[in-house]
Amino acid sequence: MSKIKQVFAREILNSKGFPSIETTVVLNDGKTGVASCPSGTSVGNYEACELHDNDKSRFEGKGVLKAVDNVQNLIGPNLVGIDVIKQQVIDKIMIDLDGTQNKSRLGANAILSVSIAVAKAAAKVSVLPLFLYLREYIKKENLNLKIPTPAFNILNGGQHAGLNVDFQEFLVIPASSFSYDESLMIANSTYVALKKILKDRGLSTLVGDEGGFGPALENNNEGLALISKSIEQINLRLGFDIFLGLDAAANNIYTDGKYHVKDKNTSLQAMELIAFYQELNSNYKIIYLEDPIVDSDWDSWSEIILKMGNQTIIIGDDLIATNPYRLQMALDKKAVTGIIIKPNQIGTVIEAIAVVEVARAAGLKIIISHRSGETNDDFIADFAVAMSADYVKFGAPARGERVAKYNRLSQIEKQLKNL
Ligand code: PGA
Ligand code: ZN
Numbered sequence: 001m002s003k004i005k006q007v008f009a010r011e012i013l014n015s016k017g018f019p020s021i022e023t024t025v026v027l028n029d030g031k032t033g034v035a036s037c038p039s040g041t042s043v044g045n046y047e048a049c050e051l052h053d054n055d056k057s058r059f060e061g062k063g064v065l066k067a068v069d070n071v072q073n074l075i076g077p078n079l080v081g082i083d084v085i086k087q088q089v090i091d092k093i094m095i096d097l098d099g100t101q102n103k104s105r106l107g108a109n110a111i112l113s114v115s116i117a118v119a120k121a122a123a124k125v126s127v128l129p130l131f132l133y134l135r136e137y138i139k140k141e142n143l144n145l146k147i148p149t150p151a152f153n154i155l156n157g158g159q160h161a162g163l164n165v166d167f168q169e170f171l172v173i174p175a176s177s178f179s180y181d182e183s184l185m186i187a188n189s190t191y192v193a194l195k196k197i198l199k200d201r202g203l204s205t206l207v208g209d210e211g212g213f214g215p216a217l218e219n220n221n222e223g224l225a226l227i228s229k230s231i232e233q234i235n236l237r238l239g240f241d242i243f244l245g246l247d248a249a250a251n252n253i254y255t256d257g258k259y260h261v262k263d264k265n266t267s268l269q270a271m272e273l274i275a276f277y278q279e280l281n282s283n284y285k286i287i288y289l290e291d292p293i294v295d296s297d298w299d300s301w302s303e304i305i306l307k308m309g310n311q312t313i314i315i316g317d318d319l320i321a322t323n324p325y326r327l328q329m330a331l332d333k334k335a336v337t338g339i340i341i342k343p344n345q346i347g348t349v350i351e352a353i354a355v356v357e358v359a360r361a362a363g364l365k366i367i368i369s370h371r372s373g374e375t376n377d378d379f380i381a382d383f384a385v386a387m388s389a390d391y392v393k394f395g396a397p398a399r400g401e402r403v404a405k406y407n408r409l410s411q412i413e414k415q416l417k418n419l
Helices: 065-079 087-098 108-125 130-135 180-200 220-233 270-284 298-308 324-332 349-361 379-386 400-417
Strands: 004-013 019-027 032-036 149-156 169-174 242-247 286-290 313-316 338-341 365-369 391-395
Touching: 004 065, 004 108, 019 065, 019 108, 032 108, 065 087, 065 108, 087 108, 087 349, 108 130, 108 349, 108 379, 130 379, 149 180, 149 220, 169 180, 169 220, 169 286, 169 391, 180 220, 180 400, 220 242, 220 270, 270 286, 270 298, 286 338, 298 313, 313 365, 324 349, 338 349, 349 365, 365 379, 379 391, 379 400, 391 400
Parallel strands: 149 391, 242 286, 286 313, 313 338, 338 365, 365 391
Antiparallel strands: 004 019, 019 032, 149 169, 169 242
């Protein structure tokens, strides 16, 4: 039995230059697990609490020294001596120790960093690649071990790129019939072609938070038109070889009870916004649509499913926030056909797995996602394969913290061939 001997943590910087927590779990046999947490920019209203110091003299109040202290002085001492493969027990201890609904006492960042570090150490003890170790925790009947289809965010907008366009993410999704290696090449070719088009038009090729370009465009339509052009230039067929997706992050385009998009001269009611999405879908084959509607308007979510659900996956990110209660509401209201899973929205590995299981049993598409503020931790790549997720969303096929995950999937693909 390999027992937890020590847990320590430190403050590191994430891809946005702000602090994140990194935790190391040391076992009595000398093995270790190290994990760090990401951080969102467009944070949902129902997410577990990322604990920040609020000390304005450091990192604009975003320091995580309290979370570090919680790991070292509150969580760690309660885990010493426990068998590291008891993930459920360990996560439950942390949930109970926190005692709040949203992990605001200890911090979801503190708790998740320990939870993931424990899983990584336990995988080493079990002499299994992490994705195979994590698979022990799911019901596997009729589920294939495969690399999920990647959705690449090649054009960044909204809060991720200085408000250049309204929608937050413009995604390209190679057909799932392509191998993972082919998908990476397709994503790279599209990314390079888009860069050239932007350059030729005198537009900026600087990138946003998730590695996609962030040019100042006329409107959202122009973003989709430019991406379509880049797809055409590499001789792929939109709607056959490759598809488009959007994360509207609608909470951020909703003010005073209406939606605001540059494409329209006047602000829009939900039904008018849905008509706009339908227009975009008929022109650009939008198979993936995340957070199209604000998180408080369930009726319009149900409506968009009726109008577009047979062609487009309607996905809840901020709507559900990887939260089992919000998921149940979404299922009751038939509001989504897909769910974004971000482990840091809920705060432990076991709870994230439980949300995946419920969503899958309800027939939802499962999308495992990074955050805009990332570290080089590649846990979510293993997690996505372990969960037999349908899609992964790790940003552009560029920038270190994004490709860390894509590269880990390449490695897993090879490991799968040798199983
Ligand atoms: P966030 O963005 O990490 O800033 O929340 C990602 C997303 O909305 O999918
Ligand atoms: Zn989102």
